[in-house]
Amino acid sequence: MINRLANPARFMRLSGAVLPWLGAVTALTLAAGLVLALVAAPPDYQQGESVRIMFVHVPSAWMALSTYLFIAVASAVALVWRHPLADVAAQAAAPIGAVFTLVCLVTGSLWGRPMWGAWWVWDARLTSVLVLFFLYLGYIALVNAFDDPGRGARAGSVLALVGVVNLPIIKFSVDWWNTLHQPASVFRMGGPKIDPSMLAPLLLMAVAFTLLFAWLLLVRMRTALNERKLRAAQLYGAALRAPPRERAAAVGPALR
Amino acid sequence: MSALAEYLAMGGYAGFVWPAYGFALAALGGLALHSWRRYRAGVTALGRAAGNNGPAR
Numbered sequence: 001m002i003n004r005l006a007n008p009a010r011f012m013r014l015s016g017a018v019l020p021w022l023g024a025v026t027a028l029t030l031a032a033g034l035v036l037a038l039v040a041a042p043p044d045y046q047q048g049e050s051v052r053i054m055f056v057h058v059p060s061a062w063m064a065l066s067t068y069l070f071i072a073v074a075s076a077v078a079l080v081w082r083h084p085l086a087d088v089a090a091q092a093a094a095p096i097g098a099v100f101t102l103v104c105l106v107t108g109s110l111w112g113r114p115m116w117g118a119w120w121v122w123d124a125r126l127t128s129v130l131v132l133f134f135l136y137l138g139y140i141a142l143v144n145a146f147d148d149p150g151r152g153a154r155a156g157s158v159l160a161l162v163g164v165v166n167l168p169i170i171k172f173s174v175d176w177w178n179t180l181h182q183p184a185s186v187f188r189m190g191g192p193k194i195d196p197s198m199l200a201p202l203l204l205m206a207v208a209f210t211l212l213f214a215w216l217l218l219v220r221m222r223t224a225l226n227e228r229k230l231r232a233a234q235l236y237g238a239a240l241r242a243p244p245r246e247r248a249a250a251v252g253p254a255l256r
Numbered sequence: 257m258s259a260l261a262e263y264l265a266m267g268g269y270a271g272f273v274w275p276a277y278g279f280a281l282a283a284l285g286g287l288a289l290h291s292w293r294r295y296r297a298g299v300t301a302l303g304r305a306a307g308n309n310g311p312a313r
Contacts, residue, residue, distance in 0.1 A: 038277070043267060048267045048268070048269060049266040049267035049268075049269045049273060050266075050267075050269040050272055050273060052266070052273050052277075053272065053273055053276040053277075056276060056277060056280045057276070060280065095287065096287065099283050099284060099287045100284075102283060103279065103280045103283050103284065106276070106279050106280075106283075107276040107279065107280060110272045110273075110275055110276040110279075111272065111276065113272060114269060114272050212284065212288070215288075216287065216288060216291055219291045219292060219295050220291050220295075222295060222298075223291065223294050223295040223298050226295070226298035226299060226302050227298050229302060230298065230301055230302050230305060233302075233305050233306070234305060237305070
């Protein structure tokens with residue numbers, strides 16, 4: 001699978017065929033998830049209706065972690081095997097992960113204010129997720145800090161791999177430290193301890209966010225490959241014949 | 257209180273639930289819209305570049 005997709009031309013063909021279907025399934029799943037989360041799920045006996053924030057907060061937290069893991073694996077593949085799409089995938093995923101992390105932080109804050117009485121506390125879980133957000137921003141900044149894209153990609157890959165140490169810290173922060181943040185209630189020994197009426201919207205939203213990640217990833221990877229092709233065509237074709245003014249008009253604003 | 261108003265009040269948590277969903281929608285929707293527009297711009301520019309320059313040869 002990975003090797004079959006190693007050819008960017010084949011990746012463009014397959015992803016182009018998958019993209020519209022993936023978009024449709026994502027939209028439907030998201031709509032169903034929102035109906036379950038906002039209408040069908042009952043209010044919590046302690047948290048009341050504020051528990052509905054969890055159906056966005058928890059899946060975005062899962063996505064924040066799994067997207068970082070995706071970037072780290074892609075970075076390792078890029079460094080070790082020089083897979084031609086690994087850097088493209090890692091760099092396409094980084095802004096998605098950053099947005100999921102931001103959504104996790106903001107929705108958590110909006111839940112914490114009525115439930116804990118504070119928008120923010122310097123608790124181990126919250127702080128380590130804030131560090132994750134800065135790791136995403138640092139990765140994006142570092143990748144774009146070099147004139148040579150290859151050097152930027154390599155530096156970013158190393159940063160992504162070093163940052164992996166933060167993932168277990170986030171996951172186990174609620175066990176290692178005495179945090180205000182509650183411990184895991186889904187991925188724990190002995191199975192989930194959430195009522196099915198609340199577990200269903202949670203899992204459906206998690207599936208919807210995963211599909212959204214996949215759709216965004218494909219769109220952004222295709223954009224990167226198109227823009228790379230455009231730059232190459234521009235350098236080649238324009239150098240051969242087009243006068244500078246026409247060259248700029250032909251390429252338009254898509255090129256940075 | 258009408259059923260709709262009662263629903264929108266979210267048991268007194270309207271000021272927290274709706275901003276949370278609103279922010280998530282704006283952030284993820286904004287990223288999706290931005291990504292899609294940039295993708296389309298690239299596709300258009302690529303087609304135009306191919307048209308203007310002819311096949312690279």
